[in-house]
Structure formats: C-alpha cells, structure tokens
Amino acid sequence: MSKEYILKTENLGIDFGGLTAVNNLNLKIEKNQIYGLIGPNGAGKTTVFNLLTKVYEPTRGKVIIDGQSTEKMDLVAVNKLGIARTFQNIRLFKELSVLDNVKVGLHNQKEYSLVSAIFRLPKFGSAEKEIESEAMELLDVLGLKEFADFKAKNLPYGKQRKLEIARALATHPKILLLDEPAAGMNPAETAELLDTVKFIRDHFQIAILLIEHDMKFVMGLCEKITVLNFGEVLAYGDPDDIKNNPEVIAAYLGSDE
Amino acid sequence: MEKMKQLFKKNNKNQALSFLLVIVMYVAIEALLKTGNLKSLYTSMLVPVCCYCIVALALNLVVGVSGELSLGHAGFMSIGAFTGVIVSGYLSNFIGSQMVCFAIAVVCGAIMAAIFGFVISIPVLKLEGDYLAIVTLAFGQIIKTLVNNIYLGYDQAGFHFSFVKNTIELQSGGKMFISGPVGATGTTITSNFTAGVIMILITLIIIYNFMNSRQGRAVMAARDDKIAAQSVGLDIVKTKTMVFVLSAALAGAAGVLYGLNFSTLVPSKFDFNTSILVLVYVVLGGLGNMFGTLISTIVLVMLPQLLRALNDYRMLIYAVLLIVIMIATNNKTIRDMITGVFNRKKAEGEGE
Ligand SMILES: Nc1ncnc2c1ncn2[C@@H]1O[C@H](COP(=O)(O)OP(=O)(O)OP(=O)(O)O)[C@@H](O)[C@H]1O
Ligand SMILES: [Mg+2]
Numbered sequence: 001m002s003k004e005y006i007l008k009t010e011n012l013g014i015d016f017g018g019l020t021a022v023n024n025l026n027l028k029i030e031k032n033q034i035y036g037l038i039g040p041n042g043a044g045k046t047t048v049f050n051l052l053t054k055v056y057e058p059t060r061g062k063v064i065i066d067g068q069s070t071e072k073m074d075l076v077a078v079n080k081l082g083i084a085r086t087f088q089n090i091r092l093f094k095e096l097s098v099l100d101n102v103k104v105g106l107h108n109q110k111e112y113s114l115v116s117a118i119f120r121l122p123k124f125g126s127a128e129k130e131i132e133s134e135a136m137e138l139l140d141v142l143g144l145k146e147f148a149d150f151k152a153k154n155l156p157y158g159k160q161r162k163l164e165i166a167r168a169l170a171t172h173p174k175i176l177l178l179d180e181p182a183a184g185m186n187p188a189e190t191a192e193l194l195d196t197v198k199f200i201r202d203h204f205q206i207a208i209l210l211i212e213h214d215m216k217f218v219m220g221l222c223e224k225i226t227v228l229n230f231g232e233v234l235a236y237g238d239p240d241d242i243k244n245n246p247e248v249i250a251a252y253l254g255s256d257e
Numbered sequence: 258m259e260k261m262k263q264l265f266k267k268n269n270k271n272q273a274l275s276f277l278l279v280i281v282m283y284v285a286i287e288a289l290l291k292t293g294n295l296k297s298l299y300t301s302m303l304v305p306v307c308c309y310c311i312v313a314l315a316l317n318l319v320v321g322v323s324g325e326l327s328l329g330h331a332g333f334m335s336i337g338a339f340t341g342v343i344v345s346g347y348l349s350n351f352i353g354s355q356m357v358c359f360a361i362a363v364v365c366g367a368i369m370a371a372i373f374g375f376v377i378s379i380p381v382l383k384l385e386g387d388y389l390a391i392v393t394l395a396f397g398q399i400i401k402t403l404v405n406n407i408y409l410g411y412d413q414a415g416f417h418f419s420f421v422k423n424t425i426e427l428q429s430g431g432k433m434f435i436s437g438p439v440g441a442t443g444t445t446i447t448s449n450f451t452a453g454v455i456m457i458l459i460t461l462i463i464i465y466n467f468m469n470s471r472q473g474r475a476v477m478a479a480r481d482d483k484i485a486a487q488s489v490g491l492d493i494v495k496t497k498t499m500v501f502v503l504s505a506a507l508a509g510a511a512g513v514l515y516g517l518n519f520s521t522l523v524p525s526k527f528d529f530n531t532s533i534l535v536l537v538y539v540v541l542g543g544l545g546n547m548f549g550t551l552i553s554t555i556v557l558v559m560l561p562q563l564l565r566a567l568n569d570y571r572m573l574i575y576a577v578l579l580i581v582i583m584i585a586t587n588n589k590t591i592r593d594m595i596t597g598v599f600n601r602k603k604a605e606g607e608g609e
Contacts, residue, residue, distance in 0.1 A: 076490050076491065087484075096477055103471070104475060104478040108490045114470075117473070118467060120466060168488075
C-alpha cells in the first residue's frame with residue numbers, strides 16, 4: 001500500500017562541528033495529519049524544523065515535500081513548495097502592523113507589478129482589496145482581528161505566537177510547522193489554541209507538524225508522535241503508545257522538565 | 258467619520274503632513290517672491306533645497322525603509338546632473354520649449370542613475386553585511402574621478418569625446434558640455450523653483466505609493482527579519498535591488514534639477530561630503546520618516562546661510578547645533594515633551 005505523504009525525510013541528519021544534533025531521522029507525515037515532534041530540551045526538535053525549511057543545509061539525508069526533493073532549494077523555494085513555519089524565538093516583522101505582517105505572507109499569492117503599485121493602476125486596487133480581505137480573514141481565525149492596527153512588537157507574547165501562525169498560513173502551505181505554539185500561554189489560552197489548531201487543519205485541509213512541551217496539548221491533538229532524544233528517534237507511535245512507553249518516560253524524567 | 262479616522266492613521270498622517278508642508282512652503286515662498294520680500298541670498302537657495310529634499314527622501318528609502326547603508330548617493334546626483342546637462346544642451350538644438358528639454362533631461366538623468374544603481378547593486382546585495390556601504394563609498398569616489406577626466410563637446414559633426422586629456426577641437430558654433438575638472442560650463446539654466454517643488458511632490462507620491470504596496474511591505478519585512486521574510490517566500494535580493502535602483506533614479510533626477518540650475522558645475526561638487534551631508538539629513542529626520550526628512554533637510558540646508566553673519570565661526574556653530582539637535586531628538590524626555598505638545602493640540606482639536 002502506498003500512502004500519499006505530504007512530507008517525508010530519509011535518514012536526515014546534521015552535525016555542528018563535532019556535535020551530531022540530528023541523526024537518522026525518517027519522518028512520514030500524511031496529508032491532513034496533525035503530527036507531534038517531542039523530546040527533552042536540546043533533543044534537536046527545532047533543528048529538525050530548520051532542516052525542513054532550509055535554514056540549515058542537511059549534512060546527510062533528504063527531505064521530500066509533496067513528492068519533491070528539496071535538495072538544492074533554499075528557504076524561499078521550499079516555502080513556495082508548500083511548507084511554512086513559526087519560530088520558537090518569535091520572529092515577527094516588529095515595526096510593521098499586525099495586518100501588514102499577514103499581508104507580507106500573502107506576497108506571492110496575490111501579485112501586481114511595481115509599476116502598478118507606483119502609478120496605482122486598477123490592478124493594484126483590486127489585488128490590494130483581495131489581500132486586505134484575506135489577511136483580515138486569517139486574523140479572524142486566530143482571534144487577532146481587533147489588533148490589526150497594532151505594531152507587531154506591541155502585541156502580548158501569546159498573541160505574537162498566533163500572529164506568526166496567521167502569517168505562515170497566508171503563504172497557503174500544504175504543511176504547517178509550529179514550534180512550541182503554546183509556550184507562555186495559560187491553560188485557558190492553551191485550550192483555545194488546541195481548538196484553533198484543529199480548526200486550521202479542518203478548514204484549510206493541511207497537515208500540521210508541531211513541537212510542544214505541554215503534554216496535554218500534544219496528546220489531545222496529535223495523531224502520530226515522534227520522540228527525539230539526543231538527536232535520535234527514541235519512539236514513534238500514536239499518543240497512547242507514547243504515553244506508556246517506559247523509555248520515553250525515563251528520557252523525560254532524566255531531563256529537567 | 259470612520260473613514261476620516263482611517264485616513265489619519267499614523268502612516269497617512271505622516272503622508273498628509275509631508276504634502277501639506279511642501280504646498281504651504283511653496284505658496285508662502287511664491288508670495289514672498291512676488292512681493293519682492295525674499296533676499297536674493299535665499300532665492301538662490303530655493304532649487305538646491307528642493308534638490309537635497311529629493312535626494313534625502315531617496316536615501317531614506319534605502320537607509321530607513323530597506324535598512325541598507327549607502328555612502329555614495331552624491332555619485333547618483335553627479336550622474337544625473339551631467340547626463341542632464343548633456344541631454345538638455347543637445348536637445349536645445351532641436352526643441353524650442355525649455356520645459357520639454359528639462360523634463361526629458363530629468364527622465365534621462367534618472368534612467369542613467371538607475372542603470373548605474375542596478376549594476377553596482379547586483380554583486381553587492383547578494384552578500385551579507387555592510388558591503389553596500391563600502392561599495393557605494395568607492396562608487397562615489399570613482400564617479401567623481403571619472404567625470405573629472407571626461408571631455409565632451411558637440412558641433413555640426415556630432416559628439417566629440419576624449420578622456421583624461423582634452424584633444425577636442427570643435428568647429429565654430431560647437432559647444433563643450435563637460436571639460437574635465439572644470440565641469441559643465443555655459444549651461445542654459447532651465448531649472449526653477451516650481452519645477453523643484455513639482456519634483457518633490459512626485460517623489461513623495463512615488464515613495465509613499467511604494468511603501469504602501471506589496472513590494473514596500475516586503476522590503477520592510479526583510480529589514481525587520483531576514484530569515485522570517487525568506488520563510489514566507491520573499492526574494493530578498495530582488496526586493497532590495499528594486500529599492501536601491503528606485504532610490505538611485507530619484508537621486509539622479511534630483512541631480513538634473515541641480516545641474517540645470519547653474520551655468521557652471523564642477524564634478525567635485527558631488528563628493529563624499531555631499532553623500533554624508535544627505536545621510537545626516539536622513540538620520541536626523543528619522544529613519545523611514547519622510548516628513549521628518551523634509552524638515553531636517555530644509556533646516557540643515559538653510560542653516561549655514563542663516564549663520565553667514567557669523568563668518569569664521571559659521572561651521573563651528575553649525576556643528577554644535579547639529580550635535581544639540583541630535584541629542585535633543587534622541588533624548589526621551591525632550592521627545593516626550595515635543596510629542597506631548599502635539600498630543601495636547603490634537604486633544605483640543607478633537608474637542609471641537
Ligand atoms: N547553529 C547551531 N550551531 C551549533 N549547535 C547548534 C546550533 N543549533 C542547534 N545546536 C545544538 O543542537 C542541539 C539541538 O538544539 P535544538 O534547538 O534543536 O533543541 P530543541 O529540541 O529545539 O530544544 P528546546 O526544547 O530547548 O527548544 C543543541 O545541543 C544545540 O545546542
Ligand atoms: Mg526548540
């Protein structure tokens with residue numbers, strides 16, 4: 001049986017000098033799947049995201065997105081292929097408004113030329129109208145509509161994380177990577193985020209790969225989970241397998257979680 | 258009402274103020290000119306002020322909006338100025354209307370500067386770091402030296418060109434456009450204050466339209482966070498090149514305005530000092546703040562003239578004032594005081 005995988009890695013790995021940060025990683029993520037990547041601090045989770053999105057060039061192995069190998073591609077090209085992400089250490093366009101942050105995400109979706117922009121040709125007006133309404137829709141999905149005119153840097157921390165999700169969605173990805181989306185949120189906000197992530201998957205029909213330390217969040221959301229430890233896969237399975245896996249429990253107890 | 262509020266959102270406020278400033282200044286100065294109340298000392302400054310306003314706005318596009326440093330914008334002015342002198346001198350043989358000659362010269366100067374801007378930005382903007390500053394610094398020097406060695410004349414037989422040494426012998430009725438270090442001489446003056454103001458307004462429209470477009474947003478995004486910008490699919494090299502070329506073109510157009518305002522123009526006018534002066538106007542006016550740039554340029558270009566009476570101490574006082582202004586505009590308490598005054602005014606306005 002051959003399944004359609006939206007994202008696959010083959011023996012993916014990277015070394016930083018003498019340190020092997022990720023090794024022998026074989027992920028298989030299906031269309032519309034919500035997939036968890038967990039592990040103790042320093043396990044290499046964020047590094048995996050950086051490999052998938054070509055912030056880092058892998059030392060070994062391959063990444064295949066929607067059937068296409070990303071060898072020789074850069075950050076921009078893999079985004080165009082259908083992968084978008086958020087960052088653990090939030091990277092917003094600080095000086096731009098919340099709305100403009102999302103509009104930047106729509107850059108390649110609704111285009112017009114520099115000439116249309118400078119001379120305000122009709123193309124500019126119609127495209128900008130569509131950009132504005134789609135950006136507002138995305139802000140609405142993440143509950144940020146009333147903050148549209150705020151400068152991104154003036155948003156509270158939790159809302160900044162949500163804005164990163166809206167901006168990533170604006171690029172019309174086939175798979176969305178979330179790096180600790182619930183970090184710094186209180187339990188009520190986390191519960192709300194859980195519903196939002198589910199809604200995003202159902203509404204946009206995309207796969208979601210997420211890193212998260214909040215176990216309730218991960219177990220309540222993910223259909224499949226891979227556990228990393230010291231850059232190697234420690235376990236793989238559905239939430240129940242992972243919860244009861246003694247090695248996983250030991251790894252987490254061993255760390256300072 | 259909601260529409261009105263939309264119109265005066267922060268970005269738009271800056272925009273409205275800029276246009277208002279230029280138009281009010283124009284009307285006031287025209288009134289003074291008509292009634293003969295403006296000293297000739299200041300009259301001669303009008304076109305240069307317009308020119309520097311345009312260059313400063315253009316440079317702010319690179320420094321403030323795209324976050325790259327250029328130390329050679331005088332080079333683009335130079336290219337524009339001498340291209341303008343040649344084009345307008347040549348066209349005046351066939352076209353009667355000075356205005357048409359001038360307009361064509363401005364377009365040609367802008368295009369020429371844009372071409373140079375494109376060529377030097379290709380290798381540079383691909384690199385990480387402040388290479389643009391280094392390369393534009395060198396570019397400014399190279400252009401100055403280059404123009405210093407160009408001899409170009411025109412007569413019935415067509416254009417005559419020589420490099421380093423003047424070997425041109427023109428037939429009677431011919432005219433030298435550029436004579437090496439002496440520069441352009443005998444230029445017919447076709448620039449004027451009105452043309453300068455119109456060019457500032459066009460520059461403002463171009464810049465604001467750019468900043469409020471998808472290309473403008475992309476450039477500002479890349480400035481704020483490069484990795485994040487690339488992760489949403491922005492081609493950073495392309496957007497930065499676009500801004501730099503646009504800025505070069507505007508600086509070139511400003512150069513034409515300047516060049517056609519004087520019957521003689523030496524190449525050394527557009528040296529490193531000029532580039533740095535314009536950078537000072539930009540930094541003082543505020544990065545990305547076009548209204549601030551207009552104010553600081555007007556004040557700082559006029560200041561040395563106002564201080565003329567002080568003779569030898571002129572540049573000393575200028576420098577001290579510059580430092581005081583820098584400190585004042587960067588000091589939080591003083592800034593809060595100034596914005597406090599503005600906010601009170603606004604609050605009163607809303608009370609009506
Ligand atoms: N650019 C880099 N250069 C050198 N070492 C790096 C680099 N990036 C990551 N590492 C190392 O790789 C290892 C994995 O880091 P990574 O950030 O991927 O961990 P993580 O699983 O995301 O941890 P956390 O839960 O704390 O976010 C760490 O030991 C880290 O120090
Ligand atoms: Mg991490």
